[in-house]
Amino acid sequence: MPDKTVSYEELAAGHKFPPATYELNASFVSKYLRAVDSSGDGFVPPLAITACAIATMTKSIPLPPGTIAIHASQELEFLKLVPIGTTIECHIGVTQKIARGKMSMLILGIEVFDKGKEKVQSGRATIALPA
Amino acid sequence: MLTEIQQGKALNSVVKHITQEKINLYAEASGDFNPIHVDESFAAQTPFGGTIAHGMLNLAYISEMMTSAFGRSWVSGGKLRAKFKESVRPGDTLTITGKIDCIEQESDVSYANCSFECRNQRGETIVAGEAIVKLSSGKE
Numbered sequence: 674m675p676d677k678t679v680s681y682e683e684l685a686a687g688h689k690f691p692p693a694t695y696e697l698n699a700s701f702v703s704k705y706l707r708a709v710d711s712s713g714d715g716f717v718p719p720l721a722i723t724a725c726a727i728a729t730m731t732k733s734i735p736l737p738p739g740t741i742a743i744h745a746s747q748e749l750e751f752l753k754l755v756p757i758g759t760t761i762e763c764h765i766g767v768t769q770k771i772a773r774g775k776m777s778m779l780i781l782g783i784e785v786f787d788k789g790k791e792k793v794q795s796g797r798a799t800i801a802l803p804a
Numbered sequence: 805m806l807t808e809i810q811q812g813k814a815l816n817s818v819v820k821h822i823t824q825e826k827i828n829l830y831a832e833a834s835g836d837f838n839p840i841h842v843d844e845s846f847a848a849q850t851p852f853g854g855t856i857a858h859g860m861l862n863l864a865y866i867s868e869m870m871t872s873a874f875g876r877s878w879v880s881g882g883k884l885r886a887k888f889k890e891s892v893r894p895g896d897t898l899t900i901t902g903k904i905d906c907i908e909q910e911s912d913v914s915y916a917n918c919s920f921e922c923r924n925q926r927g928e929t930i931v932a933g934e935a936i937v938k939l940s941s942g943k944e
Binding site for chain 1: 820826829830832833834835836838840850851858859860861863864865867868871875876878879880881882883884885886887888
């Protein structure tokens with residue numbers, strides 16, 4: 674759900690969206706592998722974890738209806754192999770918000786932890802939006 | 805997995821054909837139902853003129869190539885930086901290629917620095933970037 678505590682105009686560097694939890698069970702992994710047309714290797718594909726983080730991000734950003742947000746770039750670091758069945762918590766925060774002419778660039782920090790609070794993945798996404 | 809890890813070595817390429825069904829499956833798996841990906845009548849009114857694939861679907865194919873080349877070293881020690889340059893439409897065929905640009909040694913750990921690219925059937929670059937894989941440590 675969009676973060677209703679803040680409007681897009683009010684979003685600023687340092688803002689943290691409410692974290693979201695996902696259970697990466699066999700059914701989720703199987704669905705993901707079918708979607709990416711891959712056979713899998715017995716663990717959660719790292720990009721399946723990123724998909725959860727990005728979904729958290731897209732659901733959290735309070736955009737006006739009809740706004741088209743473009744994923745411009747992505748940085749990722751995979752820190753730990755994640756077994757199937759793991760529950761993860763995705764944390765998304767605004768790192769930077771830049772206005773460039775008619776466009777606005779939102780740079781978001783991504784951190785994903787497992788139940789033991791160990792970081793399994795981190796990254797940075799750049800989203801381009803109409804200003 | 806690669807049997808020989810050396811500078812200049814090409815990674816096994818990955819080829820994928822994109823359909824609206826695959827985009828819908830990805831939306832269901834990821835929970836990202838942005839209408840630009842799944843609502844054909846909405847997407848037709850946008851500058852894209854139709855639905856486009858999720859950028860993360862394209863990135864998943866790049867990760868598949870890296871996992872195939874480096875196995876668990878990629879999954880628990882990989883880093884990537886990617887720029888999404890063009891959108892992908894249903895009907896496109898993507899070819900993902902990569903190579904090892906150099907091997908670097910830091911203390912007793914070696915790293916493979918790779919570059920990758922995803923192109924469509926017209927030769928346009930869709931995604932381009934770099935990846936680093938931690939290969940081994942004398943302490944492991």
